Amino acid sequence: MCLLRENRGPGQQPSFKGALILESWPIYRVMGDGTVAPNVVPNELALKIYQDMVLLRTFDEKALNLQRQGRVGTFPPSLGQEATEIGSAHALSKQDWMAPSYRDHGALYVHGVPFENVILFAMGRAGSLAGDVRALPSSIPIATHLPHAVGLAMAARMQGEDAVAIAYFGDGGTSEGDFHEALNFAGVFKAPVIFLCQNNGWAISTPVSRQTGSATLAQKAEAYGIRGRRVDGNDALAVYQVVRESRERALAGHGPTLIEAVTYRLGPHTTADDPTRYRDTEEVGAWRGDRDPIVRLGAYLDQQGILTADDLEKIRVTALEWVNQAVEAAEAMPPVTPLDMFEHVYATMPPRLIQQLQDFEGSDR
Amino acid sequence: MCLLRENRGPGQQPSFKGALILESWPIYRVMGDGTVAPNVVPNELALKIYQDMVLLRTFDEKALNLQRQGRVGTFPPSLGQEATEIGSAHALSKQDWMAPSYRDHGALYVHGVPFENVILFAMGRAGSLAGDVRALPSSIPIATHLPHAVGLAMAARMQGEDAVAIAYFGDGGTSEGDFHEALNFAGVFKAPVIFLCQNNGWAISTPVSRQTGSATLAQKAEAYGIRGRRVDGNDALAVYQVVRESRERALAGHGPTLIEAVTYRLGPHTTADDPTRYRDTEEVGAWRGDRDPIVRLGAYLDQQGILTADDLEKIRVTALEWVNQAVEAAEAMPPVTPLDMFEHVYATMPPRLIQQLQDFEGSDR
Amino acid sequence: MPEQNMVQALNTALHEMFADDPRVLLMGEDVGKNGGVFRVSGGLYDKFGAERVMDTPLAESGIIGTAIGLAVGGMRPIVEIQFMGFLYPGLDQLFSHASRLRTRSLGQVTVPLTLRMPYGGGIRAPEQHADSAEAYLTHTPGLKVLVPSTPYDAKGLLYAAIEDPDPVIFLEPIRCYRLGRMEVPEGRYTVPIGKARVARPGTDLSLIAWGAMVNLAEKVADKFQEAGISIEVLDLRTLAPLDKEAIGNSVAKTGRCVILHEAPRTGGLAGEITALIMETAFWDLKAPVARVTGFDVPYPAYAWEDFYMPNVSRVSRVVTETLKD
Amino acid sequence: MPEQNMVQALNTALHEMFADDPRVLLMGEDVGKNGGVFRVSGGLYDKFGAERVMDTPLAESGIIGTAIGLAVGGMRPIVEIQFMGFLYPGLDQLFSHASRLRTRSLGQVTVPLTLRMPYGGGIRAPEQHADSAEAYLTHTPGLKVLVPSTPYDAKGLLYAAIEDPDPVIFLEPIRCYRLGRMEVPEGRYTVPIGKARVARPGTDLSLIAWGAMVNLAEKVADKFQEAGISIEVLDLRTLAPLDKEAIGNSVAKTGRCVILHEAPRTGGLAGEITALIMETAFWDLKAPVARVTGFDVPYPAYAWEDFYMPNVSRVSRVVTETLKD
Ligand SMILES: Cc1ncc(C[n+]2csc(CCOP(=O)(O)OP(=O)(O)O)c2C)c(N)n1
Ligand SMILES: Cc1ncc(C[n+]2csc(CCOP(=O)(O)OP(=O)(O)O)c2C)c(N)n1
Ligand SMILES: [Mg+2]
Numbered sequence A, B: 001m002c003l004l005r006e007n008r009g010p011g012q013q014p015s016f017k018g019a020l021i022l023e024s025w026p027i028y029r030v031m032g033d034g035t036v037a038p039n040v041v042p043n044e045l046a047l048k049i050y051q052d053m054v055l056l057r058t059f060d061e062k063a064l065n066l067q068r069q070g071r072v073g074t075f076p077p078s079l080g081q082e083a084t085e086i087g088s089a090h091a092l093s094k095q096d097w098m099a100p101s102y103r104d105h106g107a108l109y110v111h112g113v114p115f116e117n118v119i120l121f122a123m124g125r126a127g128s129l130a131g132d133v134r135a136l137p138s139s140i141p142i143a144t145h146l147p148h149a150v151g152l153a154m155a156a157r158m159q160g161e162d163a164v165a166i167a168y169f170g171d172g173g174t175s176e177g178d179f180h181e182a183l184n185f186a187g188v189f190k191a192p193v194i195f196l197c198q199n200n201g202w203a204i205s206t207p208v209s210r211q212t213g214s215a216t217l218a219q220k221a222e223a224y225g226i227r228g229r230r231v232d233g234n235d236a237l238a239v240y241q242v243v244r245e246s247r248e249r250a251l252a253g254h255g256p257t258l259i260e261a262v263t264y265r266l267g268p269h270t271t272a273d274d275p276t277r278y279r280d281t282e283e284v285g286a287w288r289g290d291r292d293p294i295v296r297l298g299a300y301l302d303q304q305g306i307l308t309a310d311d312l313e314k315i316r317v318t319a320l321e322w323v324n325q326a327v328e329a330a331e332a333m334p335p336v337t338p339l340d341m342f343e344h345v346y347a348t349m350p351p352r353l354i355q356q357l358q359d360f361e362g363s364d365r
Numbered sequence C, D: 001m002p003e004q005n006m007v008q009a010l011n012t013a014l015h016e017m018f019a020d021d022p023r024v025l026l027m028g029e030d031v032g033k034n035g036g037v038f039r040v041s042g043g044l045y046d047k048f049g050a051e052r053v054m055d056t057p058l059a060e061s062g063i064i065g066t067a068i069g070l071a072v073g074g075m076r077p078i079v080e081i082q083f084m085g086f087l088y089p090g091l092d093q094l095f096s097h098a099s100r101l102r103t104r105s106l107g108q109v110t111v112p113l114t115l116r117m118p119y120g121g122g123i124r125a126p127e128q129h130a131d132s133a134e135a136y137l138t139h140t141p142g143l144k145v146l147v148p149s150t151p152y153d154a155k156g157l158l159y160a161a162i163e164d165p166d167p168v169i170f171l172e173p174i175r176c177y178r179l180g181r182m183e184v185p186e187g188r189y190t191v192p193i194g195k196a197r198v199a200r201p202g203t204d205l206s207l208i209a210w211g212a213m214v215n216l217a218e219k220v221a222d223k224f225q226e227a228g229i230s231i232e233v234l235d236l237r238t239l240a241p242l243d244k245e246a247i248g249n250s251v252a253k254t255g256r257c258v259i260l261h262e263a264p265r266t267g268g269l270a271g272e273i274t275a276l277i278m279e280t281a282f283w284d285l286k287a288p289v290a291r292v293t294g295f296d297v298p299y300p301a302y303a304w305e306d307f308y309m310p311n312v313s314r315v316s317r318v319v320t321e322t323l324k325d
């Protein structure tokens, strides 16, 4: 059994409790020392996952740049969390419902939302993150979208669909009442839902040790009589497998799973955040390099002879091209109109909104 | 180790999951088969606990009567739960803060609130349940008073007081988000607080099996890294001991405890409820007689030679006298005034309330 | 046509809807075997089973949140909140999600959800069981808020609610549940959302009310009738969107207006209605618009209930004053 | 006297209060090392430690509920909610408990709690970070609601809040945080709760505003001044209890009134103010009371923010119309 010893740097205290070693809540892993499970991800898919992870990283870096140039607004990058974002989403089917948070554009992308929509979102244009995909708009309030996933899962089951729902949220999200109510409902109704908690160590400036007294987040499943799993969130193949397996169990009627993906937020919370105010650069450094999810999957694929240094370069170049195209496409979109703001409040505009729109149009701006 | 096999009537399915046998969450018990702990309650105190339990039962029966006569309003009796109500409250000190629910007049009584105030409360006169005691007014909304207990406990610690806080709530209360947030805060801040959950099998018409998928309520403590205990809630001595011990641990800095007291609501939810709509009389019957907390403690005290049949009769007579006096005292109280309604909204009445009170007094009624 | 009280009319409506549309569900605390604490859902559980009539854990945010998911996912959930005062732990689901998902997704994600709950006072219920919190909801864009005051409107508005593609809050005045019977048609019919009802036509003053206050307004109108004064009673029925036209027309005609509500005065809906009158009938006003409401205190425990609630005497006094000018 | 912006004035006030009274605490998300997302609590953690400046788990109801317990138990907690839109999961603690404990206990249990939070729009914040939800709070008896628009008032009102024996909601207009500097006295002083401020005296029309809208009102007043029209700007500062007298006096004098707020129009506080004008200055009105507000839509994502927010042009148009009559 491999324990997540990487969470402790040499001579360092564990920086957050998610990192504590708990035999009863082992961390599931495919790549690296003490592998607990053989890889079952086919080569082609592993490669696709890798490409998407690079794409996500490239995208985030681009978005950070655009933000500095004032071309997009506040942006929450998922730097360091690519394995969980991409690995999990590849384990889903198109029929599955996704209930994401603000940081889950990677998972949304895999599920079918183009990156230009993500740019639009960052340009302050809501609506761009739901599309022709089975996804809710990214939840801004923390964890309050978890009950939606439960309802979506129940609706799918009631209608005889071969679909589950998955909710994405962070370690901070486990403290909200709605986390509890959602998991409890899921347990009572045995809803086919997956709760994917990305324990990235921090909720803005609050370490996970301040978030809860429990040694792991996965063990919170016990409170609801549901299944809990910890997975190495920087191991894309392990994440894929745990989500896949949870999905199959859910569809087979075995109920929900709470997955704690242990990972790390390498960047700021958002572009408005300055993480040096509250955490050591050493701590961040310890998660770079070998523990970087892209480096790890790259090395693994290389070892397996699945991709060469040349491929690697090509993937990077292609990613940059795609991202640039997405930015161009987004910036070329027609500007927003006042009508957008009025017409989607209700299916039919009530008289007062018609009146307000007319007033607006009658005014100078 | 004694298991709560009484929860299953002969040939019956367990009526609620709280009754399931779980070795990892044993039920703590003093009286009866398979006793897990010797009694440490001194004779005199045990006798006092018994007297108070009889008093509470007598009171509840009286109040049910008064309600039928229209002399008091909707009333929630604690029939069957006397061991938990009285045993727990005797384990506290006067300095401790109590955050009760609507059904906890028994505990409040022990903590210092006279029964006439309880009658007043049932006569629609709020304010009667807080008095010269360290208690909040009984919470009507479910479980939302649990965070208050956490704050009270922290305040006591900050001020160097030798006091804990205790919150009373039911099995239904464990489903609310505030249950989760309160226990989580208590775990993070290691607050000296006791969460006393009376699992009486039902939340109005909802059995505890519909309340959660977890096999016990005590195991929910795991989610917060805090201590959980199950206790036979019909064993007053066991309840006393578990609360006492939790209190001592809390004062010693070892943090909060979640106690699940497994008991049964013998009566209706309130006088407005008709339990025959949703539960079998057989199930109720199985909790009467030998399993009745008053019968059990009586038999035990008898066995120990602590009280005789004569004493028993005297206790009953005295209880009735007290209760009748309380009713008389309550009914003799001066009637409520409009001023009561206006003057306690703020420390100082703002102009609009002064105006409204004047308007009221200027009107015909 | 059968004569029914409001509970019966609602119960019949639910039975019909369940039979008509397999997507319709009911969920909430004690709505199953118990049929809800006021028995509005009586018999549904036996007829349609636990899959469609779901007793839930005791958690309002979880109930509403799960129902939002069910609605987005293709079902037609009806949620019962046990009393309006217990809606508060679930308000975030309404304010942050139910009311915004359509807008946030530019119309791609919709929430056809009906949220029913008993509200208001007057039956000596325990503390915190008698709140009238409609103004929290009517200030929330994206929600609709309905309040029937008669059995007929109750059934017709419930049909309108459940057929509406957006979240609708359906407030059931506890005081009206068993107040009286009237003929209620069998089968489907709707009462339009957004349309007030002239409960009693009149020419001298408009009394604007909803829920249990409509009955009070009618009593006051009766009393003044005897003195030869003709009061128009307008039952708003829909609180969001308000029927500005009907309000404006009535006040333009009478030139005098008194608004009634049970909720505390400050910030209650009477203020909004006053502002609408400013926009529609200011020049017709012969006296200031006045209001008779609950006082600015938390709804009191029931020993004080009679002090709190607007009654014939308090309303009459303000009506008389408004007629004076 | 130092010149400070609103963040600095609030920060100074907090430092002083912490030094003066050992019962004062601050709790909330990221208020510790990070000093709050707007740095209002900067430096407190280093100076007063983690016991008094508590980073909490991410749970608004838990934060407010725990603070209620702390307040009842003898402390003087100040809670920071990160943005007003994230107050909603904690509303139940305000509606069911903080606002009622005094009444329910007939004065025996009191809750001296201050709840601070940034609110309002105008800085291109992400979705759901710009709500103006004051009307939910002002309709809740038992609460007080304050909104400073200047650094001076911010400090003085915060002192008044923390010294108040009842729960006080203290709304900090995000747009005003760094809008400008002014002289702010060192040390304790209070601005009285319940008293509006005439930000600019005038005779022809009253513009009533609070928070970031005060600045807008002043700009409009400037503009009309050039045309020889004298506009009085009334900064309410306290939204509950409202300064009815000041409102009545101003409108009685000018005879014309326009009310501004960022919140959606329907059910916003402008309605209540209109109703108060009915009670105090109806006979003086020369034109209907009008309002310029946010539209009846959820506060939009920031690409639409400029459409949503009242601005000089929209306000001027309504002022001009109101002057016409
Ligand atoms: C209900 C609510 N409260 C507060 C916030 C402000 N906020 C935004 S992100 C965040 C931290 C979230 O941390 P976590 O759940 O760990 O997710 P991460 O950002 O690490 O992905 C906070 C407090 C919010 N969005 N919603
Ligand atoms: C927040 C809230 N929701 C709903 C109710 C209505 N209600 C009152 S008691 C009750 C059941 C409570 O059951 P439990 O917690 O097991 O306590 P018990 O009554 O069994 O002591 C319900 C649903 C309430 N009081 N508060
Ligand atoms: Mg995190």
Ligand SMILES: [Mg+2]
Binding pocket: B170, B171, B172, B198, B199, B200, B201, B202, B203, B204
């Ligand atoms: Mg119970």
